[in-house]
Amino acid sequence: MAETAEQARAVALRLARARRRRHWGEVAAGYALVSPAILYILVLVAYPFFLALYFSLSNVTVAGGYGGFVGLANYLSIIHNSVFIKALENSLSFTFFAEIGKAVLGIGLAFLLLQTLRGKKIIRGFLLIPFTMPLPLALLGWKWMYDPQFSVINRVFGDMLHIMHHPYPVWLGDPIFSWFAILIVNIWRGFPFAGVIVLAGLTSIPKDILDAAKVDGAGFFRTWHFIIVPLIAPILFIGLIYDVTFTLGDITVVNILTSGGPNNATEILPQLAYQNGIVGGNLASGAADALILFPLLLAGLILFLRMLFRRTTVEE
Amino acid sequence: MSATVAAVGVERPVRRRLGGRRLRNRALLYLALAFYLVVACFPVYYMLMSTLKADYDLIDPTVNPLWFKRPLGLEHFQQLFSQTGFSIWAANTAVVAGCVLGITLAVCIPGGYALARLRVPGGQHMAIGIFLTYLIPPILLFIPLNQLITNVFNLGNTRWALVVAYPTFTIPFCLWLMMGFFKRVPREIEEAALVDGCNRWQAVRHVVLPVSVPGIITAGVFAFTLSMQDFIYALVMVSSSAQQVINIAVPTELIRGDVYFWGELLAAALLPGVIIAFIYNFFLDYFVQGITGGIGR
Structure with a gap:
């Protein structure tokens, strides 16, 4: 001993x-x-x-090496450019409406994945394909679906179901339809991620809290509004910041489907930055086009940090 | 006595009504499931159908676009390998993703261990700082990064440019992931090894690393698959066909002028796309954990 x-x-x-x-x-x-x-x-x-x-803040170009300091001149000149204004508008509106679409479809998906289903793992794999498949490759499928002559959307809803009538939309060639075409792809690509994030939140809620709510006679919407949302808000929020960052900064969808056309109808800031900075060789103006996004992203970062620190202080 | 009778009498119709409601709920559930499956999978189904169809079936207006008339075949896949640079692009992609994986693990395993286990002053702030860089999208960086890699590293227009660029987004993510894994390895087993006479390095090598293999594999898979989700860096940095990776070569090189060879194009998109989707899906839960920074736990 x-x-x-x-x-x-x-x-x-x-x-x-x-x-x-x-x-x-x-x-x-x-x-x-x-x-x-x-x-x-x-x-x-x-x-x-x-x-x-x-x-x-300079006037550097690919040809001219590192140029001189010009202050805010680049920013002042781009905000007087109508294409830039259109791109800013589109960047914001695509992101805003895409997030709403993703949230609606994503919440539905999360509740679906919460149910007991046979072969759930396999079903989940199929449901997540839009998110897990590399975007540039999936976009080729969409480009073919939006084909001006053979669009399967027009053939199914027009020729087969007779919901649409002649003349069928030229999806990527019409200013209004191309806007919706881009939005649809954005939502398609992002809703599984939204669903997975909401699901991660839902499964983290202790079951007895939900049971208590049920015993107290709370219906679905009351439970959702007063119990589920406040509890999963941190996760939803981080998912949202992450998704907004990437939707706002993504060039892939627009670059492959429309390159910003027709007539700048789907122009967005990343595409504009690429056009000016790389294709046009004007590094200064391209950098300014992209950096306009930064204040928005910074707000997201700060909120994210506050979230992180609030949680650690609560835990301690 | 009468109470039990009443209870029995009441219970039956209630149960039947519940049964009816359950049936209806079940039906609604499967309806919703069908809706989601169609939305999620239709583009992939349509890609598959279009690439298996004979060329003439694609443009024949009498053919149902969702089905086929002439027999299906794998010619487009064969053409892909025999008549296009697809195998070169696939090899480039594998080389790039493999090197990115190596660099990422070489940086993140020691880094993750140090941040999770060693007393590094300011370590928590470093970890958060690194994770935040993951929230800086490539669109803010691609112009100067391209200049840097072309002019300073002299790697412009080669696949090595991507090997240098991709760790900028794989490292922050995988470092955070590895940190989480190392934190979950019980401290006691490491201390037991120290007591038994191992030095720190031996304890890590023989005790901690073997236990962390699942975490290391997960981080490796993400380094690999995340580097296959990129488009902008490949678009900007690599223009010569022989150096390109699949993500950029397929959308640009397979279109000659205004002519789209849809059969081959879709075959080239589908083959790697489905493989990556499949691998990614296996590890998705860790991806969510990495994103939420363990905040949900």
């Missing part, structure tokens, strides 16, 4: 001594191990980001 107690004390002593000895070594090792990640981020994310800021 005494022997084991003594042994235990000896072990504890050795551990404590080892810990003390390790302390400074541990700090050094810790920094050494994190440094590659920090270095990568500093050189290839932070530095380019400040470079973008600098570009947007």
Whole structure:
């Protein structure tokens, strides 16, 4: 008995001594191990980001090397450009309406995935295809579905179901239909993610809380509004920030389907930044086009941080 | 006594009515499921049908677009490999994704371990800072990053440009993921190894790493699949056909002028697309955990 107690004390002593000895070594090792990640981020994310800021305040072009500092001139000139205004409008409206569409479809999907279904894993796999399939590749399918001559949408709803009538829309060639075409693809691509996020929230709610609500006679909408939403708000919020960031910054859908056309009807800021900065070689103006998005994204980042810290303080 | 009789008498119709309602709920459920399946899968079904169809079936107005008339076949897949650069692009994609995976793991395993386990002053802030960079979309970075990679690293217009660029979004995500995994390894088993005479490195190598293999595999899968979701960097940085990856080569190189070879095009999109979707799906739960930063737990 005494022997084991003594042994235990000896072990504890050795551990404590080892810990003390390790302390400074541990700090050094810790920094050494994190440094590659920090270095990568500093050189290839932070530095380019400040470079973008600098570009947007200078008159640098691909041909002219690093030009001089021009202050806010680039921003002042782009906000007087009607194409830029159209692009800003579209970026915001696509994101806004796409988020609503994704939320509606996503909440439905989450409740569907909450049910007991046979072969749920496989069904879930199929339901998540829009999100898991690489977007540039899925977009080729959409481009073919929107084909001016052979659009399957027109053939099914027009020729087969007779809901649509001649002349059928040229989906990607008409200013109004192309806007909706882009919106539809955005929603299609994003709703499974919304569903998965809502589902992650729903499954994190303790079942007894829901049972208590039921016992107290709360109906579905009361439970949803007063119990479920407040409880899963942090998760929904983070999912939303993440999704807004990527919808706002995504060039793929517009670039592959319309390149911003017809007549700038679907022009968005990322596409404009690409056109001006890379195709046109005007780095300064391209950087300014993209960085206009930054204040919006920054607001998202700050909200995200507040969320994170509020949670840690509550826990402590 | 009379109460039980009454209860029995009441219970039956109630149960039957519930049964009817259950049936109706079940029917509604399957209706909703069918709706979602059609919405989610129709484009993929239509791609598959269109690529298996004979070319003439695609433009023949008497053919039902959802079905076929002439026999189905795999010619478009064969043409893809024999007449286009698809195998080169697939190889480039594999090389890029493989290198990105290697770099990401080499950076994130030690980094994640240090942030989760070692007393690194300011470590929590570093972790949050790194995660926040994941919320800076590539669209803010592509112009200067392209300049940097072309002029400073001298990798312009090669697939190596993408190997350098993609870790900018795989590292933040995978580092966060690895950190979560290492935090869940019980501290006790590591300390037991230390007491038994291992030094820190041996304890990590023989005890912590073997336990973390599932986490490492998950991080690797994400590094791989996330680098296959990119479009903008590939569009901007690599223009020569021989160096391109699938995501950019298929939408640009397979269209010659204004002519779309839809059969081949859709085959080229479908083949890698479905494979990636399949792998991704297996690990999706971890993706959600990574995004929400474990906030839901």
